[in-house]
Amino acid sequence: MPFQFNVGDHSSPVSSYTSFNSTQYSKLKWARNKLFRMVKNNPSCNAYFRSLPNGRSLSNMINDSSIWVNYGPMISPLHGQIHVPTGEIAIGDRAFKMGRWMVLATIIHELAHHNGAPITGGNTLAEEAVYHCGLGTAKEYFEGVDDPRTPYDPHVGG
Structure with missing residues (x-):
């Protein structure tokens, strides 16, 4: 069974993480389906994830039913967040508003954070995963020039 979205069937140990509502679910379902196709068709996703500190492939992670993704209504201005002690992930309003x-x-x-990419210190390993999965341009990655047409942001650290 793949990683799971909290649609009311999970009580997160993180009190500020809740279930998604029905309007958010269509974007989540699209993202999960796209992620499975992406991993199948883009070997650099798995290769990059295997290079992270915990060494798991992205295929392995997205097929891990113990990973929960929740709604994080309190995490603004962040797009997402991971609660390191539990491994629970939250997606916030900012990401949903951006599409x-x-x-x-x-x-x-x-x-990528769940797979050991550091959260602090301006480390860019987690955001680089976005690029290596095909969601950024070479100019962004190599020259640090953000292209607002892609979700990858070379300036995001942690």
């Missing part, structure tokens, strides 16, 4: 591609990028970013 399904940002929801997908946020899931990838937070899964």
